[in-house]
Amino acid sequence: MNAQVLVVDADPGDPRPADRPIVDVAVGVLIAPDGAFLLTTRPPGKVYAGYWEFPGGKLEAGETVEQALRRELQEEIGLTIGAVHIWKVSLVDYPHGLVRLHFCKVRDWTGDLQMHEGQQFGWQHLPVSCTPVLAGTIPVLEWLAAEQAN
Numbered sequence: 001m002n003a004q005v006l007v008v009d010a011d012p013g014d015p016r017p018a019d020r021p022i023v024d025v026a027v028g029v030l031i032a033p034d035g036a037f038l039l040t041t042r043p044p045g046k047v048y049a050g051y052w053e054f055p056g057g058k059l060e061a062g063e064t065v066e067q068a069l070r071r072e073l074q075e076e077i078g079l080t081i082g083a084v085h086i087w088k089v090s091l092v093d094y095p096h097g098l099v100r101l102h103f104c105k106v107r108d109w110t111g112d113l114q115m116h117e118g119q120q121f122g123w124q125h126l127p128v129s130c131t132p133v134l135a136g137t138i139p140v141l142e143w144l145a146a147e148q149a150n
């Protein structure tokens with residue numbers, strides 16, 4: 001595995017197989033006109049429940065990243081999104097699986113925000129006030145900070 005993989009909660013006594021399948025995930029970085037971005041908590045019953053992340057979910061068979069993002073944001077938070085700009089892709093090695101995260105910027109949407117899975121949500125600016133943030137999500141905050149510094 002190359003150096004660009006973020007390894008999370010590694011257990012030296014229980015190495016992970018090198019040939020695990022990669023699970024693709026579409027993630028929405030929803031940015032409001034005032035620059036605030038939406039974070040939500042992982043729902044009860046999921047791995048890392050209660051951790052803060054950007055809304056999104058796994059691609060289903062045959063879906064593009066954009067299609068999956070549209071479906072997930074409708075299902076999870078009740079929003080119909082407009083244009084999707086694929087921004088960054090990262091690979092994260094968790095105990096539960098190896099995921100490839102496709103972070104997409106979204107600046108327009110319609111609908112009322114509804115937490116269909118019992119999540120909490122917050123419109124955040126940097127530095128974020130919510131904690132804990134999911135390990136695979138922390139780099140996004142760094143990318144946003146780097147953009148703001150430019």
Ligand SMILES: Nc1nc2c([nH]c(=O)n2[C@H]2C[C@H](O)[C@@H](COP(=O)(O)OP(=O)(O)OP(=O)(O)O)O2)c(=O)[nH]1
Pocket residue numbers: 025026027046053054055056057058059092094097099101134135136137
């Ligand atoms: N949505 C989202 N997932 C993230 C982020 N950062 C990060 O490492 N992940 C990881 C956590 C999970 O391993 C994976 C998302 O899988 P998930 O289980 O939440 O996806 P899903 O909603 O399709 O869930 P399900 O079908 O298993 O119910 O991506 C992020 O910012 N947002």
